[in-house]
Amino acid sequence: MTSPYDPFADPKVRAEMERMGIVHAPGTAAEVLAQLKPLLAADGIDLDDPSGIDLDDLGTDGLQAALDRAVEQHNLTLFTPVGTQREAALRRLARFTRALAADDTTAAEAALSEIGPDAHDGLPAAADVIGTGLGLLDTWLGAGDAGTVRVPKWTKPARAAATDILALARKGRAFDALHSLTIRHGGQAIFGGVMLLVATVLAGRAARHHASIDEVIVDALGPDAAAPEPAAAAPETDESGMPQHPSSSSPTEAADRPQPPTLSRAERAVIRTFGDWLDVQPETDIPSTGEGVRMLRTVFALIRQAGHDPLDVDGVVAFIDEIADWDLPEEVYIALGEYTLFQMDAAETEEWDDLFATIQELRFENAGMGGIVAAAMDAGAAVDADVRFDALVRLRLVSAVSDLLDWIGRSRPIAPSGGVQLTDIAHLGELLGVPVAGSASPHSSDAASEPALPIDDPAADVRRVTSMLEVPALVAWWSALGNAGLIEIKRSRVVPGDAAAEWRSADAPPPQLAEMVAALFLARLLLYPVENRPSATDLEDVDAAIQLVVAGIDVTGTYEPDAPSASRSDARAILQPARELGLLDFVNGRVVVADALRLTIAHGVTTAMMMLNGPEDDDVDVE
Numbered sequence: 001m002t003s004p005y006d007p008f009a010d011p012k013v014r015a016e017m018e019r020m021g022i023v024h025a026p027g028t029a030a031e032v033l034a035q036l037k038p039l040l041a042a043d044g045i046d047l048d049d050p051s052g053i054d055l056d057d058l059g060t061d062g063l064q065a066a067l068d069r070a071v072e073q074h075n076l077t078l079f080t081p082v083g084t085q086r087e088a089a090l091r092r093l094a095r096f097t098r099a100l101a102a103d104d105t106t107a108a109e110a111a112l113s114e115i116g117p118d119a120h121d122g123l124p125a126a127a128d129v130i131g132t133g134l135g136l137l138d139t140w141l142g143a144g145d146a147g148t149v150r151v152p153k154w155t156k157p158a159r160a161a162a163t164d165i166l167a168l169a170r171k172g173r174a175f176d177a178l179h180s181l182t183i184r185h186g187g188q189a190i191f192g193g194v195m196l197l198v199a200t201v202l203a204g205r206a207a208r209h210h211a212s213i214d215e216v217i218v219d220a221l222g223p224d225a226a227a228p229e230p231a232a233a234a235p236e237t238d239e240s241g242m243p244q245h246p247s248s249s250s251p252t253e254a255a256d257r258p259q260p261p262t263l264s265r266a267e268r269a270v271i272r273t274f275g276d277w278l279d280v281q282p283e284t285d286i287p288s289t290g291e292g293v294r295m296l297r298t299v300f301a302l303i304r305q306a307g308h309d310p311l312d313v314d315g316v317v318a319f320i321d322e323i324a325d326w327d328l329p330e331e332v333y334i335a336l337g338e339y340t341l342f343q344m345d346a347a348e349t350e351e352w353d354d355l356f357a358t359i360q361e362l363r364f365e366n367a368g369m370g371g372i373v374a375a376a377m378d379a380g381a382a383v384d385a386d387v388r389f390d391a392l393v394r395l396r397l398v399s400a401v402s403d404l405l406d407w408i409g410r411s412r413p414i415a416p417s418g419g420v421q422l423t424d425i426a427h428l429g430e431l432l433g434v435p436v437a438g439s440a441s442p443h444s445s446d447a448a449s450e451p452a453l454p455i456d457d458p459a460a461d462v463r464r465v466t467s468m469l470e471v472p473a474l475v476a477w478w479s480a481l482g483n484a485g486l487i488e489i490k491r492s493r494v495v496p497g498d499a500a501a502e503w504r505s506a507d508a509p510p511p512q513l514a515e516m517v518a519a520l521f522l523a524r525l526l527l528y529p530v531e532n533r534p535s536a537t538d539l540e541d542v543d544a545a546i547q548l549v550v551a552g553i554d555v556t557g558t559y560e561p562d563a564p565s566a567s568r569s570d571a572r573a574i575l576q577p578a579r580e581l582g583l584l585d586f587v588n589g590r591v592v593v594a595d596a597l598r599l600t601i602a603h604g605v606t607t608a609m610m611m612l613n614g615p616e617d618d619d620v621d622v623e
Contacts, residue, residue, distance in 0.1 A: 088124035089132040090225040094217045097199040100152070101206070101213040112192060126191045133194035134175040136220075137165065138290030140201055142172030149200055158192030161185040165193050172289035176275065208482060210418050210489060219611055263300055270311060271296050277342050283381050285334045285374065295335035302332065313343070313351045320358060333359060334374075373602050373609075376553035380599025385511070391596035392514045395582055397477055397521050400431040401486060401509065405500055407431070411493045418489050419468030419478060426462075433581065434473050439464040472528040473577035480520035484513060515600050518583065522549075522604030525578055527611060542612065545571035549605045552584060552591030553598050 092115060099107035119125045124132075141149070151162045164181060168174040174181075181190055206216040217225055263271075275293040278286060286292035300310040306322055309315035320336070337359045343352040380388075392398050407427065415421050420428050425438035468474050481487045485499035502510055526545055529538040547561035548571050561568070568589070575591065578584050584601065585592045593601050 085119060085124060085128045086132055087225075088119065088122060089128040090221045092124055092129055093133060093136075093195065093198050094221055094225040096195045097202050097217060098213060100196075100199040101203050112195060115191070126187065130178075130187070130191055130194050131175070133198045134165070134169070134178065135291060135294060137169040137194070137197055137201070138172045138174050140220075141166070141169040141174075142290065149197070149204060151196060152200055154196055155189075155192060157185065157189035158196055161189040161193030162196045163193075165190070165197055169197070169290075172279075172291070175290040176293055208485075208488065209479075210482075263297070263304065267300055267310060271300065274339060274342050277345065278338070284338060285377070286338055292335070292338065295331050296339055299332055299335045299339065313355060316340075317355060317358075320355070372550055372554050372556060372559045373606055375556050376550075376598055376602040377606075379555040380553075380595070380597075380602055383595050383598070387596050388599065389508075389511050389514070391594060392511070392518055392600065393509055395518055396433045397480075397581055398509055398514045398517055400433075401481070401503060401517065404428075404431055404481070405486070405496055405504060408487065408494055408496060411490075411495045413492060414489065414494050415468070416492075417467060417469055419475070420494075422466070425465065425468050425471075425474070428468065428474055428478075429471070432473060432477055434471065434577075435462045436471050436474070437462050437464055438468075439466060472525055472574075473581065475528060476521050476524035476577070479524040480517050483520045483524075484516045486513070486517070515603065518597075518600045519604035519607060521581075522578055522583060522601060523607035523611060526574065526605070526608040529574060530612070541570040541574060544568050545574040546605055546608060546612075548572070548575065548591045549584070549593075549601060552593045553601050553605070555598075 092111060096108055096111040099105075099111055115123060115126050115129060117126060119128065149166060151159050151166065153159070154162075161181065161184075164184065165174050168177045168181075178190075185193070202216050202220055203213065205211075205220065206213045209216070211219075271293055274296055275289050278284060278289045278292045284292070286295065303310040303315065303319045306319050308319045310319075316336070323332075337356060340352050340356040340359055344356065412424075413421060422438035422440070425436060429436035463471070465471055468478070478487075482489065482497070485497040486503060487500070488495050488497040499513055503513060526542060526549070530542050544561070548568065551559050551561050572586060572589070575584065575586075579586060583593075583597060
């Protein structure tokens with residue numbers, strides 16, 4: 001007999017559930033079971049024919065393991081948003097980040113509470129936000145691009161989840177650990193923890209780069225994230241007046257929805273092994289292990305959807321033949337290329353070798369400027385590492401870093417602009433090899449403008465400036481050092497950054513840091529005009545400069561800049577400091593790059609394109 005009392009209708013119970021983030025949705029178990037059914041079938045467990053399940057042979061542990069795998073696969077599908085779902089998730093992450101940065105607790109709590117289990121009214125589902133956020137955190141933290149991260153005060157469950165996610169993301173494994181995180185903390189706590197960590201990382205990036213939070217959001221999440229969210233309809237309420245999130249769809253609706261291809265147990269095992277392989281690769285186009293696993297999972301689903309076997313080389317070849325005319329994101333080609341390299345390492349035959357060249361060719365044909373840069377990176381990475389390092393340490397902007405750190409000491413006062421003080425401009429210029437000096441006015445030469453550490457025999461053509469910000473080379477170098485973590489601005493002083501100790505502890509500059517400084521210098525130099533005097537003309541000139549650099553590193557022989565002649569002239573002026581410092585040269589008006597520096601220049605121009613257009617754009621398209 002059914003009890004007439006329904007506890008979920010009790011207003012007090014509903015209020016307590018709402019406070020704890022619990023949503024009672026009748027029929028949810030049936031829906032989830034319907035979604036797990038094909039995933040369990042891949043392990044030979046047919047829920048439509050329970051009598052056919054041999055529990056004696058399978059055992060309790062075997063059944064639990066199969067269920068765990070099905071739930072994991074279900075979660076990974078559920079938490080991998082694409083298209084408009086991902087865009088909505090990015091906008092919600094941006095909204096929460098702004099609110100937290102402004103210390104607006106009310107707005108931050110609203111950004112959390114408005115999101116329910118399903119997408120509605122243009123807002124994302126909680127799973128969309130979690131999946132998107134975990135992927136971003138794996139990419140940022142796995143690459144060490146976050147500095148010190150401290151989880152801010154919030155609810156205890158969200159902070160606990162954020163602490164675990166932080167540790168996993170530093171290894172690029174947070175997204176892969178979604179299943180275990182869910183068991184340990186629950187979805188509501190993970191949702192809050194992801195939002196907290198994304199906001200904290202972006203706030204830290206804004207502080208380190210002396211940028212506004214909106215600038216960092218556009219840079220890290222893309223320009224679409226800066227767009228306002230659609231106005232959400234007022235939430236419906238039940239008879240007790242409690243707000244209700246849109247309910248999950250019924251089991252019938254769930255069964256009618258198109259389901260993504262189910263990956264087999266063997267395919268999932270290969271994806272996990274691929275992640276282990278990525279962990280030990282010295283060079284890869286994939287930003288983190290977690291991102292690589294996600295990308296390969298998507299590719300496997302595409303191959304399965306096309307009716308082919310992703311574990312068989314002939315199946316992948318057949319898929320490659322079909323996608324020649326498809327409009328696919330470049331990440332598909334990157335994942336295919338890395339997967340082919342993985343199979344080449346694992347296979348005893350050479351059947352995968354030819355496929356890699358085919359994939360790379362297809363990638364470059366479909367990727368536009370991004371494909372040219374990727375080819376340049378491959379060619380640059382093929383140069384002996386010692387040769388690349390020797391070329392880097394000969395650059396003044398690398399070799400002078402130790403002297404700069406010695407000059408800063410424990411700390412040094414700086415100007416309100418964040419650059420060095422007027423009296424220190426000359427010494428900074430001397431370190432970099434730029435003849436410049438600070439002066440109260442551009443034409444003044446009084447004693448007050450003399451540098452703290454004088455230059456020996458200063459040249460007669462020393463440029464007089466009233467601020468370091470007037471000198472593109474100094475601004476680019478100073479910014480690059482900050483971005484690389486070698487220096488850090490704290491209020492009115494500059495101090496050694498987190499990476500300074502590593503630089504000082506070795507007899508020679510750390511290779512990875514040295515390349516980072518040089519690449520970031522080029523990126524900041526390219527963006528100097530739009531960051532300091534933005535106008536439509538400056539954008540055209542920066543676009544032209546980027547095109548000249550891409551043409552200079554092109555190894556395919558297929559790229560030709562389409563910038564107008566007038567812009568090319570100004571573009572060469574933008575690049576002149578890079579020429580003077582030995583990063584590149586001009587021959588007959590074209591940029592020429594040494595083979596040993598090709599990889600560094602490719603990284604630099606890629607960074608500039610991402611910062612200019614947002615991380616989702618490969619091509620530079622300036623109106």
